Amino acid sequence: MPTGQQACFGGGAQTFPHPLSEIEQRVLWLSSAIVHHANRVRPNPSGLKVGGHQASSASMVSIMTSLWFRHLRPQDRVSVKPHASPVLHGINYLLGELDEEWLTTLRAFGGLQSYPSRSKDPDPVDYSTGSVGIGATATIWGALARRYAVPSAEDTFHDQTHEPRGRQYALVGDAELDEGAIWEAVLDPQVAELGELVWIVDLNRQSLDRVVPNIAAGRLQGMFAAAGWQVITLKYGRTLEQLFTRPGGTELRARLDTMPNPEYQRLLRCSASELRHRLPGTTTDAVAIAGLLASLDDDSLIEAVRNLGGHDLTALDGAFAAIDDGRPTVIFAYTVKGRGLPTAGHPQNHSALLTDQQMLALAEQVGVDPGQSWTRFAPDSAAGRLCAERGTQLRRRNPPPAAPPALPTDIGRTPMGVATTQAALGRTLLDLTRAAPEAAARVVTVSPDVSSSTNLGGWVNKVGVWSASERTNWFADDAETILHWHEKPAGQHIELGIAETNLVGLLGELGATWSRWGEPLLPIGVLYDPFVERALEPWSFGIYAGGQSILVGTPSGVTLAPEGGAHQSITTPSIGIEQPGCTTYEPAFAIDTEWTLLAALARLGRPGGESAYLRLSTRPVDQSLARVPTDPAARERRRRQVVAGAYTLRRTASAPTASVTIAAVGAMLTEALAAADRLEQTGVPTDVVCVTSPDLLFRALQARNGQDGADAAGSWILDAVLPASRATPLVTVLDGHPHTLAFLATVNQVPHRALGVTGFGQSGTLDDVYRYHGIDADSIIRAALDLTR
Structure with a gap:
């Protein structure tokens, strides 16, 4: 069991009042009983495993x-x-925040969720968790989002009704530290300034399948310390700390400190006689350790081996009191997985379920009538009074969400000349x-070090870069500097390092400020489209948790011809x-970008709101091809269709009806129009539909x-364009x-050819690359002729 570094807390003379220990035991019972009822009491006609984690819960009690x-x-x-x-x-x-009827519904339809959920659980849940590592890093982005949305009472958004800034605690399983996303977040330079962060690592040294052989706690602690965090190690409880002061105690501490994790875990499964044989070891210190153990009765010896700091209320109190609010803090709390349960320390206890007999024994151990599993403490008892007092103290009076600001649907500009959808952003x-x-x-815009290359430079120059404090712009007087990096608390752009998971993590929390703090924001995250897949899982989880935001992927596709397949x-x-x-848009023209972006912004920061994904391109396109109507009513009709998902860009003029329809997305409209012109010349009347949202x-x-569940009000767009x-x-x-786009053929059950990209790309010119993938004008014409002749 590797020794810790930095500040350490263990035992002391202070003892805790009985009510807290009584509550601790009741929480152990409730957490175990909730899982037990879901698996062994509630009817389960399908026989499908329900699951739950009694041992993982016990280590956190x-x-x-x-x-x-x-x-x-x-x-x-x-x-x-x-x-x-x-x-x-x-x-x-x-605490009185959950009715008894819910305790029997864990993992039932409409009941308590398998993992904490802000949007689905009936009781207070601050962060949705369930995807390993994301729950921990969410507190980082939650802290940043709150600083941005609620920086002070003097800020223009806010007034004095807001509560003071609080700490952002993350209760983290030690196996979660294996996730690379954890370290991408911890190492971001802004994180070292977030003193409200407190992570508590449940260091039980077990994963799902095994005892982890070499959890190098010292190395992990050093990594946090190097990132500017305060590191507190909570290793031994007061029983062991007191033993260490007695003859043989120094040797016992050294033995435990140097013991491999699996060996320690094996001791948790030993009887007292086995402990007296195994624990002293085989070194010259064995005699001293054996002598110390001989002074303990069997029950005391068994309890002493399990007396780790993460289960000692006195030691925990000392650790919380030592938190330095001037920098982030991580507390490494050594625990036993399954503490207090018969499965404690077993290497396969992760999903193990207690039997009925074991639950009866646990009820006797914690002083609960098993026939009255959900009985609360008597109101006039010390524990009951403490629960009521803390319930009142912790009850929040959240301010009602402010109404999002009104957004225009059309700014009124009609782009001319040659432009890109990326520049239109x-x-x-x-x-x-x-x-x-x-x-x-x-x-508020967010990007991972790609602001200038995604055409946000003008916006950044206009609104500035957000920083918790004003920073000197040392290049402000450099005449050759085009992008002005003015960092200030009033800035509206947040720049992160090159870590897309950080970007979308922050995006999700910025998109949740309307429900969390009562302050709606309109967050837009911009990254290279090839990296959307890398960022997708945490962004999706943020949406699940209620975060409403816009993700912009740009530049996109094989239209990045010279970049090659990697990009x-x-x-x-x-x-x-x-x-x-989420609604996805891929506009073809600058005006389409404006209209879809405004529509997406209007869906943010409100109950029933929705996120959006915009896929933009760096391909220069002649904007006259958009044929934007000049009549106001016709222009509004076009805008409505753009936002609804598609519009007819060209109807054939050579015949009453077309012989073929080309439906194209984004950058491919240029090829579609060129192909339509040539088809018309060969006597094939052609309609062209611009699809702005395959999703809609x-x-x-x-x-x-x-x-079921589909909104019939949106189906009008099909009759309008197809x-x-x-x-x-x-x-x-x-x-x-x-x-x-293959589903479009089923709208009218027509013959169909689907063109697109199915293989990794090549470097080259646009013509080379489009021809290689079969999405050039020639390929479109061949497909059309195959269908019509």
């Missing part, structure tokens, strides 16, 4: 009891490790500062269709087909995987 019943304040927020959700529900029940944000300054003040995205268009809680068209089709009266064979083409 002391830590969470100490935190909630001694140290937590209403302004604090806590992210609870996924497998300790029964502990959280048990505590909320004792920055242009629209700048226009918004003039057309709707109140809304623009709520916009060409293929599957991202279909990801946009598949991601719940698929939803419209589902609604028209009567699929009416049955003009049903023709269909060619679909996009700079991405062709299956993204």
Whole structure:
């Protein structure tokens, strides 16, 4: 069991009042009983495993009891490790925040969730967890988001009704530290300034399958310390610390400190006689250790071996009191997985379930009538009074969410000349500062060191870079500096390092400020589209947790021809269709970018709101091809169709009806129009449909087909752009995987050819690359002719 470094806390003369220990035991019972009822009491006709984690919960009982019943304040927020959700529900029940009827619903439909969920659980949950590592890093981005949204009472967004800034606690399983996302977040330079961060690592040294052979606690502690964190090691409880002061105690400490993790874990399964044989070891210190052990009776010896700091309420109190709020803090709390249960320390106890007999024994151990599993403490008892007192103290009076600012639907500009959709992003944000300054003040952009290369430079120059404090811009007087990096608390752009998971983690928390702090923001994250897949899992989890934001992937596709296959995205268009809680757009023209971005912004920061993903391109396109109507009513009709998912860009003029329809997305409209011109010349009348959102068209089709949960109000767009009266064979083409648009053929049950990208790209010119993937004008024409002749 490797020794810790930095500040260490162990025993002391102080003892805790009985009510806290009594509550600790009741929390152990409730967390175990919640899982037991779900698996062994509640009917399960399917026989499918229900699951739950009694051992993982047990290792957190002391830590969470100490935190909630001694140290937590209403302004604090806590992210609870996924497998300790029964502990959280048990505590909320004792605090009066959860009705008894819910305790029997763990993992039942509509009941308590398998892992803590802000949006689905009925009791207070500060952070949704369940994806390893994300719950921990969420507290980092939650702290940054709160500093941005609620920096002070003097800020223009806020008033004095807001509670003071609190700590952001993360209760982290030690196996979560294996996740690279943890260290990407810890190492971001801004994190060292977040003194409200407190992580408590449940160092039980077990993973799902085994005792981890070499958890080098000292190395992990050193990594946190190197990143500027305060490191507190909570290793031994007061019983062991007192033993260490007696003859043979120094030798016993050295033996435990140098013992491999699996050997220590094996001791937890030993009887007293086995401990007297195994624990002294075989070195010259064995005699001294054996002599010390001989002074203990069997029960005391067994308890002493298990007396780690993470289960000692006195030691925990000392650790919490030592937190330095001037920098982030991590507490390494040594624990026993399954502490207090018959499965304690067993290498396969991760998902082990107590039997009925074991639950009866546990009930006797903690003083609970097993026939009255959910009985609260008597109101006039010391424990009952403490629960009621803490319940009142921790009850929050959250301010009602402010209404999001009004957003225009159309700024009124008609782009001319040659432009890209990527450039239109920055242009629209700048226009918004003039057309709707109140809304623009709520916009916050985030990028991983790609601001200038994604056309955010003008926006950054206009609004500045957010920093918790003003920083000197040493290049302000350099005439050759184009991007002005003015860092200040009023800045509206947040720059992170090159770590996409950090970006989307922050994006999710910025998108949750409307529900968490009552302050709606309009967050936009910008990254290279090929890296959307890397960022997708934490962004998706942020959406699940209620974060509403816009993710912009740019530049995208094989249209990045000279960049080669390493920087060409293929599957991202279909990801946009598949991601719940998100609308995806891939505009073809600058005006489409403006309209879809404004529509996406209008869905943020509100109940029932939705995130969005915009896939943009660096391909220069002649904006006159958009044929934006000049009549106001016709322009508004076009805008509505753009936002709904598609519009007819060209109807054939050579015949009453077309012989073929080309439906294209984004950068491929240029090829689609060129192919249509040539098809018309060969006597094939052709319609061209510009698809701005395959996602919304698929939803419209589902609604028209009567699929459950689909919004029938959106199905009108299909009749507008693909009416049955003009049903023709269909060619679909996009700079991405062709299956993204394949469903369009089912709108009118027509013959179809799907063109797109199905292999890794090549470097070359646009013509070379488009030809290679079969998405050039020639390929479109061949597909159309195959369908019509």
